[in-house]
Amino acid sequence: MNSEKVSSFKESYKTTLNIAGKSSNLVKRSFLYFIIAYIFQGIAFALFFPLLNNIFQIEFNLKETLFWLGAICIFSLCSFFFRWLGSNFQYSKEIVQITHNLRVKLGEKIKTMPLQSLYRYRTGELNSILAQNVDESILHMGIVSGMFFEVAIVPLVIIIATFFIDPSMAIALLIAFPFAIPIYNWSRKKTKWDKTEGIKAHANLEADTIEYIQGLPILRAVNQVGENAQNLQKSIANLREVQKKGLFASTFPMIIMNTLIEFLFLFILVLGSIYITKGEFSIGALIALLIILGRLSEPLANFLAVASVLDIMEASFKNIQKLLEVKEFFVKEPKQRPKEFNINFENVDFAYEGNTKNSLENLSLEIKDKSLTAIVGPSGSGKTTITKLIMRYDDPQKGVVKIGGVDIRKMKQTTLMSYISVVFQDVYLFDDTILNNIRMGKPNASDEEVLVASKAAFCHEFVSRLPHGYETKVGEIGGSLSGGERQRISIVRAILKDAPIVILDEPTSALDTESEVAVQNALDKLIKNKTVIVIAHRLSTISHADNILVVEDGQIKEYGTHQELIEKKEKYYSMFQAQQRVKEWDVKSNIE
Numbered sequence: 293m294n295s296e297k298v299s300s301f302k303e304s305y306k307t308t309l310n311i312a313g314k315s316s317n318l319v320k321r322s323f324l325y326f327i328i329a330y331i332f333q334g335i336a337f338a339l340f341f342p343l344l345n346n347i348f349q350i351e352f353n354l355k356e357t358l359f360w361l362g363a364i365c366i367f368s369l370c371s372f373f374f375r376w377l378g379s380n381f382q383y384s385k386e387i388v389q390i391t392h393n394l395r396v397k398l399g400e401k402i403k404t405m406p407l408q409s410l411y412r413y414r415t416g417e418l419n420s421i422l423a424q425n426v427d428e429s430i431l432h433m434g435i436v437s438g439m440f441f442e443v444a445i446v447p448l449v450i451i452i453a454t455f456f457i458d459p460s461m462a463i464a465l466l467i468a469f470p471f472a473i474p475i476y477n478w479s480r481k482k483t484k485w486d487k488t489e490g491i492k493a494h495a496n497l498e499a500d501t502i503e504y505i506q507g508l509p510i511l512r513a514v515n516q517v518g519e520n521a522q523n524l525q526k527s528i529a530n531l532r533e534v535q536k537k538g539l540f541a542s543t544f545p546m547i548i549m550n551t552l553i554e555f556l557f558l559f560i561l562v563l564g565s566i567y568i569t570k571g572e573f574s575i576g577a578l579i580a581l582l583i584i585l586g587r588l589s590e591p592l593a594n595f596l597a598v599a600s601v602l603d604i605m606e607a608s609f610k611n612i613q614k615l616l617e618v619k620e621f622f623v624k625e626p627k628q629r630p631k632e633f634n635i636n637f638e639n640v641d642f643a644y645e646g647n648t649k650n651s652l653e654n655l656s657l658e659i660k661d662k663s664l665t666a667i668v669g670p671s672g673s674g675k676t677t678i679t680k681l682i683m684r685y686d687d688p689q690k691g692v693v694k695i696g697g698v699d700i701r702k703m704k705q706t707t708l709m710s711y712i713s714v715v716f717q718d719v720y721l722f723d724d725t726i727l728n729n730i731r732m733g734k735p736n737a738s739d740e741e742v743l744v745a746s747k748a749a750f751c752h753e754f755v756s757r758l759p760h761g762y763e764t765k766v767g768e769i770g771g772s773l774s775g776g777e778r779q780r781i782s783i784v785r786a787i788l789k790d791a792p793i794v795i796l797d798e799p800t801s802a803l804d805t806e807s808e809v810a811v812q813n814a815l816d817k818l819i820k821n822k823t824v825i826v827i828a829h830r831l832s833t834i835s836h837a838d839n840i841l842v843v844e845d846g847q848i849k850e851y852g853t854h855q856e857l858i859e860k861k862e863k864y865y866s867m868f869q870a871q872q873r874v875k876e877w878d879v880k881s882n883i884e
């Protein structure tokens with residue numbers, strides 16, 4: 293093993309203990325038992341020398357033979373006993389618990405990590421870390437740890453023990469190593485690349501498959517099913533190439549190693565026979581040497597297979613480690629809770645990771661408590677970014693965002709999010725009952741509370757018409773819920789949550805007039821006495837807002853009520869005029 297491999301195994305070991313948490317002592321103990329077990333096994337094999345030497349002596353000595361046989365039996369039994377103890381974490385199912393704990397830990401990480409960091413991952417990648425990499429690291433560790441100690445320790449002990457019995461025989465056994473070590477190093481270099489690339493290729497294929505399936509309805513609609521499968525096809529082809537190279541990289545060194553071992557057998561047989569004819573070696577010693585060599589050849593051949601599993605574990609560990617190391621939001625001390633819910637941005641600069649241009653530029657604004665504020669502006673001007681920063685999507689590079697005068701970095705993420713409800717344009721419904729989808733807003737809400745909120749958001753009527761009412765599974769009714777109905781379910785969630793701040797991200801812009809009226813009525817119930825921020829494209833829908841912020845190039849260009857901004861005759865006025873002209877033109881063309 294070269295130094296890099298040793299240190300990577302050490303790292304994997306450290307990560308394993310870290311992940312094992314409370315069970316780390318069990319893992320340590322198991323490893324120690326394996327080490328003891330294989331030391332005993334190595335000694336038991338080395339004792340074949342005196343045993344066979346004794347059997348093939350001209351004057352057979354039963355007492356001595358029985359002694360060596362007994363010693364071998366005792367060492368073998370001890371080895372069995374310690375192996376049994378070492379495997380304890382497997383049959384006590386502790387390894388499954390450790391795997392489970394790691395999954396929960398990663399799940400928690402995904403739940404709490406900054407969204408900016410989360411979006412750096414593709415859905416499929418995260419899926420593959422949680423589903424595949426966790427098993428490949430921990431479960432494999434459980435399975436191969438015994439094998440690893442066997443292949444590493446047994447040959448070493450046999451050779452050391454043989455040195456004490458007959459140094460010339462030990463040297464004969466060592467003949468294989470000058471050949472085996474370079475083969476091993478060469479093989480690991482090859483398989484290491486292949487395993488890392490293999491894991492990447494699998495993760496990419498998974499991510500592309502998920503994206504392709506998610507986009508399939510749109511691709512079908514535009515008749516681009518084949519053309520847009522290019523990424524998926526590339527990932528499939530890439531996996532094929534990696535697997536091809538991988539198979540060659542792992543089987544070729546194994547064939548060479550097995551051949552080397554066969555040659556070693558022949559070599560020792562020929563050498564031993566020559567020494568026997570010269571009278572320098574007994575037949576018993578040669579038979580013992582061949583038996584031990586047979587025992588030694590198994591770990592030597594297995595070493596490559598075990599090493600290749602270690603490579604998979606190492607690559608999986610790296611992915612897991614990377615995810616675990618994603619920085620969490622630090623919470624500034626002393627933690628504080630706001631008493632009011634006005635929102636302030638003070639000289640905020642914010643650029644998305646990898647962007648050289650700021651999306652928000654020295655932006656300051658005030659949103660009054662229990663007011664309705666609309667944010668308008670051209671596409672890409674920074675409207676959504678403002679709302680993202682209120683939810684601490686990431687921290688601004690400069691400036692501060694405050695709620696009720698409290699820097700939001702002084703609030704725990706869960707506390708901050710308990711103050712905010714969001715209604716998006718696209719509503720995601722989980723594959724669960726309508727009731728549970730609604731309850732997400734307040735998990736401990738009683739049936740009565742759900743019913744009241746559902747009636748307030750004009751949901752009750754259409755939910756009652758569903759085959760099993762509130763118990764209808766979203767999967768059962770497929771896509772038969774309209775956009776407006778989905779919107780209203782998300783509004784019931786928000787009503788139940790009853791957060792003091794409500795962010796509406798153009799919730800009605802994609803709806804037909806009838807749905808829009810229903811959703812608007814539901815929204816009116818939701819936003820009463822709340823600090824409301826609405827992102828709007830259609831200016832006619834926000835004319836009643838208490839304040840309108842006009843954003844352009846990441847800055848507030850003007851603000852005021854609809855009337856004030858119209859009278860000002862600047863940006864808002866021209867945007868409003870332009871929309872009015874489009875409306876009139878629409879009406880005219882409908883009449884014609």
Ligand SMILES: Nc1ncnc2c1ncn2[C@@H]1O[C@H](COP(=O)(O)OP(=O)(O)OP(=O)(O)O)[C@@H](O)[C@H]1O
Nearest residue numbers: 644645647651669670671672673674675676677678
């Ligand atoms: N995740 C992201 N990574 C990098 N750049 C981003 C990201 N999200 C937004 N941007 C960039 O930040 C700027 C502001 O985007 P933002 O989404 O806030 O605009 P918007 O006014 O809400 O636009 P729209 O009305 O089209 O939704 C744009 O230049 C956009 O390209």
